[in-house]
Every structure is written in C-alpha cells, then in structure tokens.
Amino acid sequence: MMPHDETMILETPFHSRCLALCEINLWEDWKGYRSAAAYTSVEQEYFAVRSNTGVFDISPMIKYRFTGPDAGAYLNRLVTRDISKIAIDRVAYTVWCDDKGHVMDDGTIFHLAENDYRLCAYARCLDWLMWSAEGFDVTIVDETAEVAALAVQGPTSCAVFKDMGFEGIENLKPFGITRYPFEGSEVMISRTGFTGDLGYEIWIEPALAESFWDALFDAGKLRGIRPIGGAALDMLRTETGFLQAGVDFIPAEEAIRTGRSRSPFELGLGWLVSFDKPVFNGRKALLKEKKEGSRYAFVYLDVDGNKPAEHAFIYAGNKEVGTVTTAAWCPTAKTNVAFAQVDAKYGKVGQELVAEIYYERELKWTRVMAKCTVIEGAVFNPPRKRQTPAPDF
Amino acid sequence: MINTDKNYDVIVVGGGHNGLVCANYLAKDGRKVLIVEANDSLGGASATSPLNDEFSVSSCAHWLFQLNPTVASDMGLTKHGLEIAARDLSTIALAEDGNHLTIDGDKLEGAGISDEDRKAFVAFNKQITKFCKLLAGAFNRRAPKLVEGNLTDRITVAKLGLGMKMLGKEDMSDLMRLALINIYDVMEENFENDLLKGAISLDSLLGSHMGPRSPNTVYGYIYRRMGTVFGFNGPAVVKGGMGAVGKAMANAAQASGVDIEVGAAVSKINIDVDRTTGVTLADGRVINAALVVSNADPKTTFNKLVGLGNIETGVARRVKTMRMKGDAAKLHIALDSLPNFTGLTEQQMGQRLVIAPTMNYIETAFNASKYGEYSKAPAMDISIPSIHDATLAPQGKHVMSVIVQYAPYELDGGWNDEKKDAFKQLVIDRITDFAPDLKDKIVASELLTPVDLEERFHIHGGHWHHGEISLDQILMMRPFPGTSQYGTSVDGLYLCGAGNHPGGGVMGLAGHNAAKEIIKRGKSA
Numbered sequence: 001m002m003p004h005d006e007t008m009i010l011e012t013p014f015h016s017r018c019l020a021l022c023e024i025n026l027w028e029d030w031k032g033y034r035s036a037a038a039y040t041s042v043e044q045e046y047f048a049v050r051s052n053t054g055v056f057d058i059s060p061m062i063k064y065r066f067t068g069p070d071a072g073a074y075l076n077r078l079v080t081r082d083i084s085k086i087a088i089d090r091v092a093y094t095v096w097c098d099d100k101g102h103v104m105d106d107g108t109i110f111h112l113a114e115n116d117y118r119l120c121a122y123a124r125c126l127d128w129l130m131w132s133a134e135g136f137d138v139t140i141v142d143e144t145a146e147v148a149a150l151a152v153q154g155p156t157s158c159a160v161f162k163d164m165g166f167e168g169i170e171n172l173k174p175f176g177i178t179r180y181p182f183e184g185s186e187v188m189i190s191r192t193g194f195t196g197d198l199g200y201e202i203w204i205e206p207a208l209a210e211s212f213w214d215a216l217f218d219a220g221k222l223r224g225i226r227p228i229g230g231a232a233l234d235m236l237r238t239e240t241g242f243l244q245a246g247v248d249f250i251p252a253e254e255a256i257r258t259g260r261s262r263s264p265f266e267l268g269l270g271w272l273v274s275f276d277k278p279v280f281n282g283r284k285a286l287l288k289e290k291k292e293g294s295r296y297a298f299v300y301l302d303v304d305g306n307k308p309a310e311h312a313f314i315y316a317g318n319k320e321v322g323t324v325t326t327a328a329w330c331p332t333a334k335t336n337v338a339f340a341q342v343d344a345k346y347g348k349v350g351q352e353l354v355a356e357i358y359y360e361r362e363l364k365w366t367r368v369m370a371k372c373t374v375i376e377g378a379v380f381n382p383p384r385k386r387q388t389p390a391p392d393f
Numbered sequence: 394m395i396n397t398d399k400n401y402d403v404i405v406v407g408g409g410h411n412g413l414v415c416a417n418y419l420a421k422d423g424r425k426v427l428i429v430e431a432n433d434s435l436g437g438a439s440a441t442s443p444l445n446d447e448f449s450v451s452s453c454a455h456w457l458f459q460l461n462p463t464v465a466s467d468m469g470l471t472k473h474g475l476e477i478a479a480r481d482l483s484t485i486a487l488a489e490d491g492n493h494l495t496i497d498g499d500k501l502e503g504a505g506i507s508d509e510d511r512k513a514f515v516a517f518n519k520q521i522t523k524f525c526k527l528l529a530g531a532f533n534r535r536a537p538k539l540v541e542g543n544l545t546d547r548i549t550v551a552k553l554g555l556g557m558k559m560l561g562k563e564d565m566s567d568l569m570r571l572a573l574i575n576i577y578d579v580m581e582e583n584f585e586n587d588l589l590k591g592a593i594s595l596d597s598l599l600g601s602h603m604g605p606r607s608p609n610t611v612y613g614y615i616y617r618r619m620g621t622v623f624g625f626n627g628p629a630v631v632k633g634g635m636g637a638v639g640k641a642m643a644n645a646a647q648a649s650g651v652d653i654e655v656g657a658a659v660s661k662i663n664i665d666v667d668r669t670t671g672v673t674l675a676d677g678r679v680i681n682a683a684l685v686v687s688n689a690d691p692k693t694t695f696n697k698l699v700g701l702g703n704i705e706t707g708v709a710r711r712v713k714t715m716r717m718k719g720d721a722a723k724l725h726i727a728l729d730s731l732p733n734f735t736g737l738t739e740q741q742m743g744q745r746l747v748i749a750p751t752m753n754y755i756e757t758a759f760n761a762s763k764y765g766e767y768s769k770a771p772a773m774d775i776s777i778p779s780i781h782d783a784t785l786a787p788q789g790k791h792v793m794s795v796i797v798q799y800a801p802y803e804l805d806g807g808w809n810d811e812k813k814d815a816f817k818q819l820v821i822d823r824i825t826d827f828a829p830d831l832k833d834k835i836v837a838s839e840l841l842t843p844v845d846l847e848e849r850f851h852i853h854g855g856h857w858h859h860g861e862i863s864l865d866q867i868l869m870m871r872p873f874p875g876t877s878q879y880g881t882s883v884d885g886l887y888l889c890g891a892g893n894h895p896g897g898g899v900m901g902l903a904g905h906n907a908a909k910e911i912i913k914r915g916k917s918a
Contacts, residue, residue, distance in 0.1 A: 070702070076704055099707035131710045135701025279667055281705045284882065
C-alpha cells in the first residue's frame with residue numbers, strides 16, 4: 001500500500017473489483033481511500049441489503065491493533081465501556097472521550113485473543129492513542145492498510161457464506177468472531193455491521209482480498225448479491241438508528257468552536273458509559289454531568305410527511321430547541337426519520353415537536369412545518385438481526 | 394514514627410522543606426498528619442550530607458536566600474534551632490587577573506567599574522525590587538484560575554493587575570517588555586562591565602536549562618531576587634549546612650503534632666477509582682488517610698507513585714510534556730586548609746564567589762549542554778561555608794561547595810564514573826585558574842550530576858526547582874494547566890512541592906499555599 005505522501009488517494013485491496021462493478025463511476029474520499037458512493041443506483045443497493053445481500057468495502061476504516069500485557073487495561077482506560085466484560089472472540093461497540101468527557105469517536109473493539117485487540121474507528125487518532133499509552137505496556141499499530149475488510153449484509157448473507165463452505169456460520173452470535181481457512185490462510189468473520197440487518201464483516205489479508213471477493217460473488221450470484229456504496233449505507237444506518245461520527249457529532253479533537261463537542265449522554269449513548277470500572281478518560285466530567293445534567297439530548301424523530309427533515313430546525317411550540325443532524329425517508333420501515341440534538345429538557349419519548357423543513361422542486365423552495373414525535377429508537381429492527389442460528393433466506 | 398493506632402487525616406509524601414511546612418500548618422489546623430520520607434534526613438534538597446568522616450556539606454542547595462519570613466516565623470524556626478552563621482553576603486564575580494567585582498547590595502566595587510554602571514545598578518535594583526514586590530503579592534496565595542472566575546482568584550488577578558498599574562507607566566511597560574526578552578539583552582541595555590553582566594546573568598539561570606540568551610531568564614532573575622522582599626540582602630549561610638533548615642522545620646512540625654517516619658519510601662499512592670485512600674510503603678506497609686499530599690515533584694508523583702494509567706490521558710500528557718531536566722551539577726571538596734584565591738582575603742572568600750566572567754562565557758558553556766555535552770568551561774557559584782560555620786569541617790580545615798552549570802541530565806551516552814571523573818577534574822582545573830593552590834589542599838571530593846541528584850533526592854531529572862521556572866510553567870500553569878491549585882485530578886491527592894506555584898528554592902511558600910488551600914477546602918478537600 002502506498003503511503004499518502006506519494007499518492008493523492010489510496011485504493012483498497014478490493015479496488016479492481018469495485019472498479020469493475022462501479023457502473024456510474026461515483027466515488028468519494030473515505031479517509032484518504034477511494035470508496036464507491038454508489039455502483040448503480042442508491043435505492044437498488046439499499047434494497048439489496050434489506051432483501052438479499054449487499055457488500056460494502058470497509059477496508060478504509062481506521063484499524064488499530066493493541067497487543068501486550070496491558071492491552072486490556074489500556075483500552076479500559078481509553079474507552080467508556082468496561083472492556084473486562086468483552087470475552088475473547090467478542091466485539092463491542094463503544095465511544096471514547098477526552099478528559100472533558102466529550103466523545104472523540106465511536107467504533108468497535110474486537111477481542112481477538114489474550115492481550116490482543118483491534119479497534120475500528122472513524123477518525124485517525126494515533127497521537128491520542130500514543131499519549132494514552134504512557135504508563136502501559138502496550139504496543140499500538142495502525143493496521144488500516146494491513147487488513148482488507150468487507151461488510152456482507154442482508155438476509156441472505158448467512159446463506160451465501162454457507163454456500164462458500166463456512167460451515168456452522170449460522171451459529172455465530174451477534175458480536176461474535178469466528179475464523180475459517182481460506183486459500184491456505186484464514187478469513188476472520190464477525191457478526192457485526194452498520195446496517196441493522198443480519199450481516200457479517202470479514203477481515204482478511206490484502207493479498208487474498210480479490211480472490212475472496214470473487215468467491216463471495218460467485219457464491220452469492222443466485223442470492224442477489226451486489227456491491228453497495230456509501231450513499232445506500234447512509235440510508236441503512238439511518239433506518240436502524242446508528243450515529244455517524246462527523247455527521248451526528250463532531251469528534252472532540254476536530255471541534256474548533258467551543259461547545260460544539262458532545263458527551264455520550266448528549267448523544268443518547270449513556271448506556272456505553274460504565275462507572276463500575278477503574279479510571280477512564282472523561283470519567284470525572286461524566287460523573288459530574290450525570291449529577292448536574294446534560295446540555296443536550298439526542299432524539300429520534302418520526303417526522304410527518306415524506307420530506308426528509310434535512311438540516312431542519314426543531315421547535316417546541318414557538319421556541320427553537322434544536323437541529324436535525326441526519327434525516328431520511330426509510331423505505332422498509334416506511335417512516336420519515338430524523339436524528340436531532342435538542343436542548344436537554346426536550347426530547348422525552350412521545351413528545352411532539354415541529355421540524356421546519358425546506359425543500360426545493362424545480363427551483364421553487366417550499367417550507368413545511370412538519371409535526372414530529374420523539375420515538376424510542378430504530379424504526380427498523382428485525383428479529384433476524386439477533387436470531388441465532390441465523391435464519392436461512 | 395508511624396503511630397499505628399492513629400487514624401491519620403493526612404499523609405505527606407516526602408519530608409522536603411515544603412512537605413514539612415505544609416504538614417506543620419495542617420497539624421496546627423488540628424489534623425492528624427504523618428510525613429513519610431524515603432531518606433534518613435529531612436529537608437529534601439535542603440540537605441547536609443557527610444563528605445567523609447570529618448567533613449560535611451550542603452549537598453544540594455547551599456545558600457539560604459529566599460526563605461519566606463511568614464513561614465519562618467509561623468514555624469518558629471529560630472526557636473526550633475535554625476541558626477544563621479552569616480547573612481547578607483556579597484557576591485564576588487571572579488576575574489582571572491584578580492581584579493574582581495564585588496556586588497554588595499546596591500554597591501559595586503572593583504573591576505574598574507564605571508560610575509555609569511554604579512548608577513545604572515542602583516536604578517536596576519530599584520526596578521527589580523518593585524517587580525519582586527508586585528509578584529510577592531501573588532506568591533503567598535494559590536495561583537488564580539483564569540476561567541472559573543472564583544472570587545479569591547479574581548482578587549489575586551486584580552491585585553496583580555492593579556499592582557502592575559501602580560508600578561507607573563514606565564515600569565509597567567518595562568516589566569511587560571522585559572519579562573518576555575532575555576537577560577542578555579537586558580544586561581546589554583543597562584551595563585558595560587562584563588563581570589557585572591555575567592554575575593547577574595548567572596543568577597537568572599542557576600539550576601535551569603537556559604543560557605543568558607534564552608527567553609524566561611528575566612523572570613528567572615526576578616524569581617531569584619524574591620529574597621529581597623523576604624528580608625535577604627544577599628545569600629545566607631546556615632549553621633550546620635542547609636540540612637539544619639530541614640531539622641528546624643522537622644522540630645517545628647513535630648512540636649505541632651506531626652508524626653514523621655524517615656527511611657520509609659512510598660512506593661505507591663493508593664487510589665480507589667478516583668479518590669486516594671493512602672499510601673503503600675516500599676516495605677509493604679499500607680497506611681490509610683483521606684488526604685495524601687505529595688511533596689515529590691509532579692513527574693515522580695504521577696509517573697511513579699500514582700501511575701499514568703490511573704489518571705486521564707489529558708493529564709498524563711501534561712505530566713509528560715512538563716519541562717524538568719536538570720542542568721546543574723554539585724561539586725563538593727574537602728580541604729585541609731583554606732586555598733588562596735588570587736586577590737581575595739579570607740573574609741572575601743567567605744562571600745559568594747561566582748565564575749561567570751562574561752555572558753558569552755555562560756552562553757558558550759550552555760551551548761554544550763544543548764547537544765548533550767557537559768561544559769568545557771563551566772560557570773560556577775562557589776561557597777566555602779566553613780569560613781562561617783565550624784561545624785562542617787575540623788578546626789582549620791574547610792569545605793567548598795560549588796554549583797556547576799552546565800551538566801545535562803541526559804548526557805550523550807549517559808553519565809558514568811569515567812565521565813564524572815573527567816568532568817570533576819575539569820571543574821577543579823577551572824577553579825584552580827582562580828585559586829592556584831587549590832589542588833594541593835584537596836582531601837576529598839565528589840561530583841553530583843543531575844542523575845546523582847535525582848537518585849539522592851528523588852527529584853525527576855535532578856531539577857532542583859521540580860520543573861523549569863519559565864513563563865509557561867508559572868502561576869496557573871504550574872505544574873501544568875488544569876492542575877494548578879495544589880489539588881489534582883485524583884480526589885484527595887494534593888501537591889505541595891516546588892513544582893507548584895510559586896516554585897522552587899528554599900522558600901516554603903508552595904507548602905504554605907498548599908496547606909492553606911487544603912484548609913480552605915475543608916471537608917470537600
């Protein structure tokens with residue numbers, strides 16, 4: 001893999017295959033990697049995940065590896081969740097904070113073996129990780145370029161893997177990790193994803209990336225497999241209620257303006273904060289916040305009508321109380337969903353608010369004041385996401 | 394001794410002078426206080442150590458020139474045995490040709506000093522004294538936090554601001570200008586005489602990793618001169634060596650009810666999630682207390698005793714980046730009789746002698762240390778305390794104590810016996826240039842590099858001040874931003890050493906202020 005100083009934009013180990021299938025040639029920059037925004041049409045790709053199997057190249061995801069006797073203790077100090085509770089071959093979603101208790105990023109921690117972890121992150125943060133390593137016996141490696149990865153998501157994904165010969169894959173529990181031999185080497189499969197559906201992520205050495213892709217698409221041909229791009233993924237994650245760093249919150253290290261970063265509580269992620277463990281970054285500030293109250297609340301809204309409430313202001317009566325961070329019409333749930341940050345005293349489930357939506361049709365701008373209701377969470381949450389053994393479609 | 398039946402309220406880690414001062418105030422406030430000290434003697438870097446069977450010497454700090462009078466009288470140090478053998482000494486800037494310059498308060502003598510320099514020196518002293526007085530108002534209280542707008546802090550800031558205004562237009566603009574430039578430029582603006590410029594420059598940087606042209610040296614000089622406000626008109630020699638300060642303070646503390654255990658190193662400050670519960674000693678004993686006050690420097694406190702993994706990353710990062718690498722060595726020489734310094738009488742040899750013939754001489758000496766080498770021609774601050782104090786050496790014999798700039802903590806390839814010996818010989822040779830018969834009189838000698846000082850006094854980097862005294866590491870930024878009012882991010886853990894506002898030197902104010910802060914916080918401490 002070429003270092004960035006020699007290449008304007010990097011290609012992932014699957015690039016030749018993505019390129020061949022990217023019919024509309026629509027690309028975006030994902031942390032320095034060329035990543036398909038869409039291959040054919042966004043809706044088609046979206047429905048591939050909800051009805052068949054969609055494959056998303058997640059190789060650009062920032063991946064750090066932690067090894068050494070203090071790796072677990074190190075991560076426990078770094079992130080808000082209690083890492084000691086993540087067994088080997090398990091994955092956990094978490095956030096990590098600065099000393100102020102503001103979220104720097106969210107991501108997943110893979111407990112690969114004794115004293116061996118991988119952290120998948122949205123943003124590069126090696127400097128912070130290295131600063132955090134003072135006082136710990138831990139080795140930290142950025143292995144973003146050393147690991148090729150695909151998200152294989154959708155109801156038929158398990159069946160496709162079975163057809164590839166991954167026997168017993170249906171027994172893998174959500175957030176579990178397993179491994180299969182592949183072409184003399186190994187592929188690691190975790191039952192994780194960003195779509196809220198039955199699905200997996202596969203992790204493999206870059207040299208085997210193309211042949212894995214080929215085997216996967218061969219096996220999935222009759223089950224409607226197709227590659228999906230970032231735009232479809234955005235709809236999928238919205239429908240299932242997943243926050244996107246840089247969109248639904250500004251990572252604390254990237255926020256320039258005072259007051260623009262958010263705590264886990266303010267993002268509805270208080271469940272990720274464990275006060276029953278040793279000191280972790282942000283603990284003090286978060287304890288204080290818990291006691292004294294947060295500034296903001298993060299809410300899921302069911303918005304009347306079918307106009308996505310993108311960038312809308314949110315009102316309680318006549319008072320402006322917040323703004324929308326993510327909004328989309330969700331085709332499967334048939335709901336117009338928005339994520340919003342509102343002043344802390346608003347946003348109880350069931351509360352009615354108003355979204356001020358502007359939309360344009362042929363140069364004519366229209367404003368609607370759409371009623372919206374605060375809802376519990378994801379509007380798409382199928383049983384197959386959790387079922388073990390995974391259902392066969 | 395540790396009284397196992399006592400439930401201590403406070404454990405002070407380290408019986409340095411600031412630890413003793415702090416413990417004393419806390420005990421007087423009615424708290425049950427225990428000091429645990431790794432060494433067998435108290436006072437920290439204010440120490441007297443044997444040089445051999447017959448001689449002893451102040452093994453780190455060797456002059457008393459900044460001890461705060463409030464602290465001294467609150468503790469009754471005179472009553473508790475502190476004796477000054479000589480005070481208000483002059484500084485004599487040595488010249489190889491014997492035409493030395495004597496600086497005695499405002500008076501300058503010798504070295505062909507001009508009337509212009511004499512006049513300029515009086516004016517310079519007057520201005521520096523004004524600046525010292527201004528700073529003194531902020532020294533005996535906690536440094537303000539700028540953001541939170543607490544009333545006490547606002548008063549401190551207001552006092553400082555008003556004080557600056559009261560300096561008058563010229564002095565105020567001078568202070569703001571001078572504080573940010575370097576002593577070299579200030580000297581060039583004011584004086585002609587090289588010895589005078591060299592001697593003042595040396596005062597601005599002793600113990601630091603700075604040369605005359607380094608920024609922050611003007612503040613360093615003002616800091617050094619704080620003794621002027623505290624009643625010192627030049628350095629003093631303590632009878633029995635600087636260790637006697639520690640002894641008197643320990644007596645005072647014990648009289649106030651403080652228990653003291655010496656020879657007991659703390660291996661760990663115990664923390665239960667985010668609150669300290671006491672300490673664990675190297676021998677395994679665990680002592681509990683609601684409050685732990687660390688007199689150890691901030692790096693030692695957090696790196697070794699707390700563990701960086703037990704604090705949040707942001708704080709750990711501050712600890713790491715704090716600048717505290719010592720660059721001064723100590724040379725101790727036992728002499729079978731007084732050497733003859735060219736052009737000096739015995740009375741004059743009892744003054745403070747400095748070898749800093751020009752500012753460029755010091756800067757050149759500093760150059761070496763920037764690149765990990767020791768100075769080939771070092772600058773020095775020499776004391777022969779036995780002239781005033783017969784307790785340090787047998788009748789007719791003497792000890793000499795020398796502060797040597799520069800000997801970097803991180804010498805290229807590290808310090809070893811060979812390099813230490815070579816440096817020691819080089820330093821002795823250099824002194825011999827001014828005292829030709831010195832070598833004939835040497836009975837014993839030792840050189841302590843910053844690495845040795847670190848080991849002996851448990852100071853990270855061997856830096857006497859527990860952290861460079863520079864504008865980025867003073868007031869609310871000492872020891873580092875976010876930890877500046879003696880409290881730390883660990884509840885119940887306080888710092889009282891020189892690494893905190895106002896800083897190092899045998900002054901006692903860091904310990905005093907820490908105690909006041911703890912007392913002020915009361916139950917919430």
